Amino acid sequence: MNSAPLIVAGIPVSPDHYIDGQRIGSTETFELHCPIDQHVLGHVSEGLAEHVAQAIQAAQRAFPAWATLGAKGRKPYLDRFAEEIGKRADALCQLESNDAGVLLSRMRHGVVPRAMLNIKWFAEHALGLQDRTLETEQATHLVRHDPAGVVAIITPWNAPLMLSTWKLGPALASGNTCVLKPPEWAPLTCSLLADAAHAAGLPPGVFNVVQGSGAKTGAKLVSDPRLARISFTGSVPTAKWIAGAAGANLVPCSLELGGKSAFIVLEDADIDSAAATGALMYRNAGQVCLAGTRFLVHQKIADRYIEALRGHVEKLNIGDPREEATEVGPLIHPRQLERVGAFVERAVAGGARVLWGGARHPFGAQYYQPTMLTDLRQDDEIVQNEVFGPVLTLQTFSSDEEAIEMANSTDYGLGGVCYGEQGHAVAVAGRVRTGFIWVNSFGIRDLAAPFGGIKRSGVGREGGEWSFEFFCDVKDIVVPK
Numbered sequence: 001m002n003s004a005p006l007i008v009a010g011i012p013v014s015p016d017h018y019i020d021g022q023r024i025g026s027t028e029t030f031e032l033h034c035p036i037d038q039h040v041l042g043h044v045s046e047g048l049a050e051h052v053a054q055a056i057q058a059a060q061r062a063f064p065a066w067a068t069l070g071a072k073g074r075k076p077y078l079d080r081f082a083e084e085i086g087k088r089a090d091a092l093c094q095l096e097s098n099d100a101g102v103l104l105s106r107m108r109h110g111v112v113p114r115a116m117l118n119i120k121w122f123a124e125h126a127l128g129l130q131d132r133t134l135e136t137e138q139a140t141h142l143v144r145h146d147p148a149g150v151v152a153i154i155t156p157w158n159a160p161l162m163l164s165t166w167k168l169g170p171a172l173a174s175g176n177t178c179v180l181k182p183p184e185w186a187p188l189t190c191s192l193l194a195d196a197a198h199a200a201g202l203p204p205g206v207f208n209v210v211q212g213s214g215a216k217t218g219a220k221l222v223s224d225p226r227l228a229r230i231s232f233t234g235s236v237p238t239a240k241w242i243a244g245a246a247g248a249n250l251v252p253c254s255l256e257l258g259g260k261s262a263f264i265v266l267e268d269a270d271i272d273s274a275a276a277t278g279a280l281m282y283r284n285a286g287q288v289c290l291a292g293t294r295f296l297v298h299q300k301i302a303d304r305y306i307e308a309l310r311g312h313v314e315k316l317n318i319g320d321p322r323e324e325a326t327e328v329g330p331l332i333h334p335r336q337l338e339r340v341g342a343f344v345e346r347a348v349a350g351g352a353r354v355l356w357g358g359a360r361h362p363f364g365a366q367y368y369q370p371t372m373l374t375d376l377r378q379d380d381e382i383v384q385n386e387v388f389g390p391v392l393t394l395q396t397f398s399s400d401e402e403a404i405e406m407a408n409s410t411d412y413g414l415g416g417v418c419y420g421e422q423g424h425a426v427a428v429a430g431r432v433r434t435g436f437i438w439v440n441s442f443g444i445r446d447l448a449a450p451f452g453g454i455k456r457s458g459v460g461r462e463g464g465e466w467s468f469e470f471f472c473d474v475k476d477i478v479v480p481k
């Protein structure tokens with residue numbers, strides 16, 4: 001049984017699962033809303049236990065043949081997959097703008113090209129996946145990278161297409177078969193991804209999509225002992241739950257989680273450049289895991305920096321993300337809006353001062369003003385916890401030591417930004433405890449580079465060889481001399 005397509009922005013998209021090369025509906029559905037104006041986009045199939053089981057079985061059946069193809073045999077499929085994503089570029093842009101509120105301009109110029117590259121790049125680089133030979137006194141060690149098996153992929157709503165392909169690319173290229181559970185608040189681009197895989201002729205069962213909620217569908221999926229890997233991006237509480245389920249079956253999992261990254265502006269920083277970059281932290285309404293959300297500014301330049309940043313923030317174009325010129329859109333869900341507002345209220349009640357923003361934005365019911373809070377203590381909730389909205393904090397420091405100590409004083413360690421004279425900024429950045437940190441820049445992401453967090457921001461690394469290491473079983477064939 002399958003359902004009629006939803007029509008979103010004139011684009012037909014299946015609300016059903018994609019299992020073993022076929023669309024499969026469900027007796028249970030969930031309602032999907034547009035965050036821009038709250039209209040109902042349609043009803044999406046909820047993944048029940050039987051759907052999760054069917055998807056895992058299909059992936060298990062497909063695994064031996066897909067693994068045996070080798071990287072060279074898989075590459076033409078994956079190249080076609082990338083091309084089919086490209087053919088759906090406009091539809092993907094519209095769908096993610098409509099269900100997740102992601103900026104159309106960002107989709108068009110960033111996310112969709114990147115989604116294609118995620119598939120193509122890993123298919124290409126799997127060819128060079130080194131089967132190394134180690135020569136020792138006693139033996140020749142033939143070190144092989146074998147595909148692991150069935151991989152569960154779970155992604156969040158703030159970047160569903162980008163993050164799903166970022167995991168699918170290396171998982172499929174290295175010979176695994178996959179079951180993807182997209183985010184329930186933004187499931188549509190992942191459904192179109194299944195259409196692209198189908199049109200590319202990926203064998204049935206190689207790539208499956210089971211829609212549904214985290215509590216029901218996601219929990220069922222990650223608790224299955226037949227999985228070989230779990231690759232998760234999302235929040236810390238969910239990660240703890242998933243790590244528990246994975247641990248019960250000893251399934252290795254990769255966890256990419258939240259952040260509370262420092263944006264350090266040293267005394268010798270180029271203030272205008274640091275201010276222009278600072279305003280970018282409000283893009284996607286601040287719903288970006290790697291944004292620098294805690295501004296730490298040298299006290300000698302703090303007043304000038306605040307005014308320069310305010311100038312850029314005042315110019316931000318807040319509105320409908322489906323319009324090319326918009327720079328800040330809505331929050332994904334009323335629950336998220338409430339959460340963000342409550343964070344600000346508690347901070348202000350605790351003594352924080354609002355430099356700008358601090359309230360809902362009149363553009364729409366799910367809009368919040370770009371906000372900056374100051375007069376904070378290091379242990380304040382808003383300094384320590386991820387808000388995941390357009391709410392940033394600003395604190396000052398008087399020495400490098402103090403800046404580094406403040407930067408390192410949360411439980412998170414995902415990203416970071418450091419502006420200053422290059423040598424100085426590199427030295428300070430080197431002492432920030434984090435997975436990655438940008439010097440005099442923001443957002444440069446290379447597929448070959450390692451990506452991931454430390455402390456509560458995650459376990460494991462993705463990108464280039466790190467993705468392949470995670471998705472492969474490394475085997476040593478020992479040949480005595």
Ligand code: NAD
Binds near residue numbers: 239241242259289458
């Ligand atoms: P979330 O943890 O609520 O949900 C993420 C995914 O997990 C969703 O698909 C959800 O359905 C699923 N899920 C929920 N409970 C589950 C369970 N018990 N078992 C299996 N799956 C379950 O996170 P979110 O609110 O969708 O996303 C926002 C969070 O993601 C933020 O903390 C953000 O920082 C983080 N994030 C991190 C990165 C990164 O690369 N480190 C990137 C984007 C977002």
